Amino acid sequence: MISIALAGKPNAGKSTFYTAATRADVDVANYPFTTIDANRGVTHARTECPCLTREERCGMKNCHDGKRYVPIELLDVAGLVPGAHEGKGLGNQFLDELTNADAIINVVDASGGTNAKGEPVETGSHDPIEDIDFIEEEMDLWLASIVDRNWETVERQSRSPGFDIDEALAEMLTGFGATEAEVAASLREVEYPENPADWTDDHREALARDVRERTKPIIVAANKIDVAPEENVEKLLELEKPVIPTTAEGELALRNAADAGLVDYDPGDTEFEIGEGVSDEQREALDGLRAAMDRWDGTGVQGALDYAVYDLLERITAYPVQDATKWTDAKGNVLPDAFLLPRGSTPVDLAYAVHSDIGDGYLHAVNAKTNREIGESYELAEGDVIKIVSTN
Numbered sequence: 001m002i003s004i005a006l007a008g009k010p011n012a013g014k015s016t017f018y019t020a021a022t023r024a025d026v027d028v029a030n031y032p033f034t035t036i037d038a039n040r041g042v043t044h045a046r047t048e049c050p051c052l053t054r055e056e057r058c059g060m061k062n063c064h065d066g067k068r069y070v071p072i073e074l075l076d077v078a079g080l081v082p083g084a085h086e087g088k089g090l091g092n093q094f095l096d097e098l099t100n101a102d103a104i105i106n107v108v109d110a111s112g113g114t115n116a117k118g119e120p121v122e123t124g125s126h127d128p129i130e131d132i133d134f135i136e137e138e139m140d141l142w143l144a145s146i147v148d149r150n151w152e153t154v155e156r157q158s159r160s161p162g163f164d165i166d167e168a169l170a171e172m173l174t175g176f177g178a179t180e181a182e183v184a185a186s187l188r189e190v191e192y193p194e195n196p197a198d199w200t201d202d203h204r205e206a207l208a209r210d211v212r213e214r215t216k217p218i219i220v221a222a223n224k225i226d227v228a229p230e231e232n233v234e235k236l237l238e239l240e241k242p243v244i245p246t247t248a249e250g251e252l253a254l255r256n257a258a259d260a261g262l263v264d265y266d267p268g269d270t271e272f273e274i275g276e277g278v279s280d281e282q283r284e285a286l287d288g289l290r291a292a293m294d295r296w297d298g299t300g301v302q303g304a305l306d307y308a309v310y311d312l313l314e315r316i317t318a319y320p321v322q323d324a325t326k327w328t329d330a331k332g333n334v335l336p337d338a339f340l341l342p343r344g345s346t347p348v349d350l351a352y353a354v355h356s357d358i359g360d361g362y363l364h365a366v367n368a369k370t371n372r373e374i375g376e377s378y379e380l381a382e383g384d385v386i387k388i389v390s391t392n
């Protein structure tokens with residue numbers, strides 16, 4: 001399953017984001033380092049269900065009237081402070097936890113109501129721009145320190161015949177979740193001496209930075225837009241990196257209200273309807289939230305997750321079925337499964353994603369939307385419904 005991690009300084013709203021997205025109960029409080037042990041749970045990416053092209057909705061649990069929710073993993077870790085890679089704050093152990101993530105959502109307190117350490121200060125008094133780069137910096141330095149630690153081994157290996165520096169580095173860095181292709185691409189990008197003994201800290205840092213950029217893409221969630229000065233959010237949006245304004249607290253309130261039957265809202269909707277039985281106080285709070293959502297295009301929580309999956313990680317959603325006409329599995333469930341595959345994936349890749357046996361026995365595939373057979377090298381598109389014919 002695709003895994004996304006929430007990173008950021010303490011008190012930025014990571015656990016609130018996590019609770020809103022996963023509906024799991026975790027500690028949230030207005031002081032730094034509320035979270036110590038990482039939380040790991042399931043949330044979803046939202047996309048349009050292919051059932052929208054047909055008369056009837058598919059009726060699956062993860063499809064709300066054509067809004068399709070595809071499971072992904074979300075990770076909530078301890079807050080990060082400058083110097084974390086050398087043990088500041090809660091230290092670097094949780095930087096290790098980020099190793100498991102495919103992409104990072106950097107949660108920033110856009111309200112400027114917490115300082116660099118995450119301590120509450122007057123709203124607007126801290127510049128959130130200062131909280132953005134240090135996350136990348138800490139991740140880069142931490143990876144550089146891993147390369148550093150392993151350098152003696154590389155130097156030792158380099159004395160044996162047949163040593164290949166590219167291979168040695170690929171072996172070390174695949175442990176960080178990098179693929180061999182990604183390490184190879186980084187090694188083409190950065191300049192370095194052939195002999196490991198001639199490498200300097202600068203070489204190692206440049207390599208670490210390049211590998212981190214390739215393997216841990218980041219989107220910024222400019223959080224607390226419900227209380228943030230508008231110019232803070234605008235300033236963040238002007239940065240040359242992906243930024244999505246969010247209100248984790250707003251999303252949490254909406255999900256709670258929806259669960260209680262007070263509002264009609266699906267995660268990722270840009271608006272909601274207030275139902276019966278809402279108190280005046282609740283209505284006032286919801287109207288305030290509505291203003292922020294109108295201004296910034298929803299609560300942004302679902303939007304940040306979707307951006308991570310479909311833009312940063314370049315995934316498409318493919319739906320394997322057994323019956324190409326009814327779009328069902330053997331039990332008659334309509335569009336039972338959705339797979340998030342890398343862009344460029346083929347029907348054979350989908351077959352392997354379903355099960356390695358199905359992949360091994362692959363014969364051919366049918367595009368269930370057109371009812372035409374498709375070739376092995378056909379590039380799957382977002383929302384494709386595919387029948388795989390396999391000997392297994």
Ligand SMILES: Nc1nc2c(ncn2[C@@H]2O[C@H](COP(=O)(O)OP(=O)(O)OP(=O)(O)O)[C@@H](O)[C@H]2O)c(=O)[nH]1
Pocket residue numbers: 008009010011012013014015016017027028029030031032033034035036077078079080118223224225226227246247248249250
């Ligand atoms: N106004 C507002 N407050 C928020 C929002 N998101 C989180 N908060 C508040 O910010 C404080 C910190 O939230 P947490 O979710 O515990 O933050 P965290 O990043 O997990 O903090 P650590 O675990 O200490 O690193 C709490 O008081 C939350 O209620 C938001 O979108 N708007």
Ligand SMILES: [Mg+2]
Pocket residue numbers: 014015016027028034035077078
């Ligand atoms: Mg927390």
